[in-house]
Amino acid sequence: MVFSSATFLFLFLPFTLVLYNLKLFKDKDKETVKKNTVLLIMSLIFYAWGEPVYIILMLLSILYNYFAAIDIDSYIGSPRRKKAVFICALIFNIFVLGFFKYYGFIVESINSLFSLSLPVRDIPLPVGISFYTFQILSYIIDVYRGDVKAQKNIIPFAAYISMFPQLIAGPIVQYYDVEKQLTDREVTTEKFAAGIMFFIKGLGKKLIFANTVGAVYTEILAGDIPSLSVATSWIGIICYTLQIYFDFSGYSDMAVGLGKMLGFDFVQNFNFPYKATSITDFWRRWHISLSSWFRDYVYIPLGGNRKGKIRTVLNILIVWSLTGLWHGAAWNFLAWGAFYGLLLIAEKYVFAKVTERLPVFIKYPLTMLIVMIGWVFFSGENLSSALAYLKSMFGLYGNSFIDSRAEYLFSENAFLLAIMILCATGAFAALPRLKKFRFNIAVMSVGYTTLFILCIIYLISETYNPFLYFRF
Amino acid sequence: MSKAGAGQIICIILLVVFIGVSFFGKADTVKTAEEIAEAVVAELSTEGLQRFDGERLSSQLGIDGGEFESFVYYGSEDIMDVRELLIIRGREASDLEVVKELIEKKAEEKYNTYKDYDPIASALLEKRVIESRRGAVIYIVHDSPSAGLEAFLKCVEE
Numbered sequence: 001m002v003f004s005s006a007t008f009l010f011l012f013l014p015f016t017l018v019l020y021n022l023k024l025f026k027d028k029d030k031e032t033v034k035k036n037t038v039l040l041i042m043s044l045i046f047y048a049w050g051e052p053v054y055i056i057l058m059l060l061s062i063l064y065n066y067f068a069a070i071d072i073d074s075y076i077g078s079p080r081r082k083k084a085v086f087i088c089a090l091i092f093n094i095f096v097l098g099f100f101k102y103y104g105f106i107v108e109s110i111n112s113l114f115s116l117s118l119p120v121r122d123i124p125l126p127v128g129i130s131f132y133t134f135q136i137l138s139y140i141i142d143v144y145r146g147d148v149k150a151q152k153n154i155i156p157f158a159a160y161i162s163m164f165p166q167l168i169a170g171p172i173v174q175y176y177d178v179e180k181q182l183t184d185r186e187v188t189t190e191k192f193a194a195g196i197m198f199f200i201k202g203l204g205k206k207l208i209f210a211n212t213v214g215a216v217y218t219e220i221l222a223g224d225i226p227s228l229s230v231a232t233s234w235i236g237i238i239c240y241t242l243q244i245y246f247d248f249s250g251y252s253d254m255a256v257g258l259g260k261m262l263g264f265d266f267v268q269n270f271n272f273p274y275k276a277t278s279i280t281d282f283w284r285r286w287h288i289s290l291s292s293w294f295r296d297y298v299y300i301p302l303g304g305n306r307k308g309k310i311r312t313v314l315n316i317l318i319v320w321s322l323t324g325l326w327h328g329a330a331w332n333f334l335a336w337g338a339f340y341g342l343l344l345i346a347e348k349y350v351f352a353k354v355t356e357r358l359p360v361f362i363k364y365p366l367t368m369l370i371v372m373i374g375w376v377f378f379s380g381e382n383l384s385s386a387l388a389y390l391k392s393m394f395g396l397y398g399n400s401f402i403d404s405r406a407e408y409l410f411s412e413n414a415f416l417l418a419i420m421i422l423c424a425t426g427a428f429a430a431l432p433r434l435k436k437f438r439f440n441i442a443v444m445s446v447g448y449t450t451l452f453i454l455c456i457i458y459l460i461s462e463t464y465n466p467f468l469y470f471r472f
Numbered sequence: 473m474s475k476a477g478a479g480q481i482i483c484i485i486l487l488v489v490f491i492g493v494s495f496f497g498k499a500d501t502v503k504t505a506e507e508i509a510e511a512v513v514a515e516l517s518t519e520g521l522q523r524f525d526g527e528r529l530s531s532q533l534g535i536d537g538g539e540f541e542s543f544v545y546y547g548s549e550d551i552m553d554v555r556e557l558l559i560i561r562g563r564e565a566s567d568l569e570v571v572k573e574l575i576e577k578k579a580e581e582k583y584n585t586y587k588d589y590d591p592i593a594s595a596l597l598e599k600r601v602i603e604s605r606r607g608a609v610i611y612i613v614h615d616s617p618s619a620g621l622e623a624f625l626k627c628v629e630e
Contacts, residue, residue, distance in 0.1 A: 067479035
């Protein structure tokens, strides 16, 4: 089920919120148990709506890790047994993710590398597997490290893993961030109102902005890539750059908003990444929950930057190759991850002093240029199509610089793109007049209601609007 | 052994069974081509396309529709409109592999015909999707084939 669908907006969400907030018990603890139970049941229905078979896989993962964490916690006096259970749990989770996400990729790669013809079976990717497996891993690792206690009650634990607001496309909520909230949280009027605002903002980002420019990019891709003019190729990748930001950050805003409506405070996943002035800065602002996960559970345990320059470089490359592969089982994602790994290494060790001295008006466009080149790898169906698009962007096919199509696309979309760029870079919020302006409740209410109505109009006129990050 | 340890072992056994069933034991879908097409068309614009019978299918793709359990075929009367949607429910899995090869061959021929003088048509043909799952085959030449493919996969996996 997609957040930006009529079924979710007018059926699932209202029903869940009514059931969730229906006060059945005076006792706060009993009420929390009821809330967690409702949350768990509704989350399972939400998942089963699109994945009736793979819900079994998610339930097995939940059960296994619930028992494993209790086992790890109980072997405090026996470090070897504790470690053995922990390693088994790691293998279990990595195997589940590896098998369902990477099986086809691994077999196909072996076949092409060694000219074999091992049979490849189509295994559909279980939706959200990358996100919930990473949440489970963070929990198991934290229990092993002693940072959190194992959750003895299966209901809050299962509710944490399967929580519908962030189950399908994040943000990746680490257990220690919500441990207390799972057993003690409150839905206040202010929090609920803030949740609604976050949700509507995210819905608008997705339906009004992301889908509109996404259609332009899809149309450009439908043409013959080598015959695209340089300008058309650039308009296309600018559209995709904006689409992926508004699509993914829109989903994250909706998840944060839904979390607030249910009494949770989730971490923010984005902080205006398109105003970054370096690649390091960009990754501090983009998909923050994933970057934090890799930092806490891969980079630092590998030694981080504490074991010398060579080891640091190696650690960065490992982390970024894994980040690329996390996004998809394909060579273009690996290339995308390695591209960022190499850039971060270069920024840290080769160009550190140069970039420090560069003025912002040079650093900013340079960063955006690199980010857009990165998105070419990310959006491509495969490595060769990404390279073809890149060649077209730089006129390496001998394609014309500008044509009537580019002029048409520009004149049709320039206004929308300008608004989106201002929103994506936070320039709107920073305008001196807007900064001084204090919005009162009435203005906000009218504004968000109008935005919601606008979203519904867009929703009705569209037939298909998947979130880009659903495929991860 | 602790209760938690036993729980883990049971989960591992169930996982192995689940993988075995989902990997090796996929039965064919019970849906007819008509039902699958209905789900696909709901996600895919068929404006300007019309539904054709077996004769047209045979002339366009060289496939005898009568050999299969059922099929649904959409195409266009306009020769410059290359959009097509075909869904076939086969009787045997091996039939579908042959069909896939046949369609692929025809699609490649068509692509080569359009390649040099109609970039939009050839781009659509280049993006074509041919997929088989659980006893059904889908062939789409469309602006957004992924939407149709997703609906197809969802429908046959239900």
